[in-house]
Amino acid sequence: MTSGKLRKKEGFHGQKAIVIPRKILVQKEAGSKLLSSLFITDIGYYPKAKFHYRERPNGADQHILIYCVEGKGWARICKKEYDIRPGDFFIVPASCEHIYSADETDPWTIYWVHFKGITSDEIVELFLDQLNGxxxxxxxxxxxxxxxxxxxxxxxxxxxTENLWFANTSFGSYLASFLARESPTETTKKNNIIGSSIEFMTKHTDQLLTVEEIAQSVNLSVSHFTALFKKKTGYSPIEYYNHLKVQKACQYLMFTDLRVKEISYKLGINDPYYFSRMFTKLMGMSPNIYREKKKQ
Structure with missing residues (x-):
């Protein structure tokens, strides 16, 4: 723990920080639903922040994100203790008792942001759930x-307003980047697997593929592929495959005079009534009504 005589909240060589005047935040938040959704209140960068230390027994009014890129430190958040190393980041929810400090011998370099907004609580809950801490x-x-x-x-x-809108909209993307915690290589590999499987489905919308056949096309077990596919797309492989079939059906309905029964057969579905029910469920209208609306 940092010596009491050497504790510093700020004042580090090369540091930069912006504290947005609270009066401006109140005015902008009240006048714009867009800006009130998620907004930065304070932001900064502390390089090699020797003796950096903050203690807030009653927490802060804002949520806090701190990202360490060099050096070491530690944090105690809501009575849970964490060692912080390069690549680590931590979230401090608003009103949560906390202490954090740079290591005395190898002080951290950190990027930090305080933020609030209508959606901020939900975002922080998502982080805590995903991080399990x-x-x-x-x-x-x-x-x-x-x-x-x-x-x-x-x-x-x-x-x-323009600067605040750009900064806060970009901040949403910045936050999201911390949820994509895989390495670029791992992410690319998994994206390629999902992309290849979708390409395989697209080329075979005229058939009735099984999940086993789709998984086999990317050399994965059914369980592994299904879990990976749903995590990346939000749908099971067969749900997604049916979406592709309906997408193809929409093209037939718009650009050909094929009857619904013929379109069903072209999609590998031998039961036209089943096809119509599936189409209606996904599109909110029957194939015939869809065709009529597109001709208007």
Whole structure:
């Protein structure tokens, strides 16, 4: 723990920070639903922040994100303790008692943001659920640093609605980057697997593929493929496959004179009534009504 005589809240060589005047935040938040959704109140960068220490027994009014890129530190958040190393980040929910500090011998370099907004509580809950705690790790990317610097530079230009809108909209993407915690290589590999499987489905909308056949096309077990596919797309493979069939059916209905029965056969579905029910469920109208509306 940092010595009491050497504790510093700020004042580090090369630091930069912006605290947006609270009066401006109140005015902008009250006048714009867009800006009130998610907005930055304070933002900064502390390089090699020796003796950095903050203690808030009653928590802060805002949620806090701190991202360590070099050095070490520690944090105690709502009575849970965490060691912080390069690549680690942690979330401090608003009103949560906390202490955090740089390591004395190898002080951290951190990017930090305080934020509020109508959606901020839900976002923080999502983080805590995904992380199963307050801390996690992300692989460093230049893009994340560029995003932070871009946000910071826009706030430096002033607090006009356009600058605040750009900074806070970009901040949503910046936050989201911390939920994608896989390495770029792992992400690319998994995206390629999902992309290949979707391409395989698209080429075979005229058949009735099984999940086993789709999984086999990317050399994965059914259980592994199904879990990965649903995590990436939000749908099971067969649900997604049916969406592709209906998408193809829409093209037939718009650009050909094929009867519904013929379209069903072209999609590998031998029961036209089943096809019509599936189409109606996904599109909210029958194939015939869809065709009529598109001709109007």
């Amino acid at each position: 307050n801390k996690s790790f992300v692989h460093y990317t230049d893009e994340r640093t560029r995003m932070f610097n871009n946000i910071y530079s826009h706030l430096e230009k002033g607090y006009g």
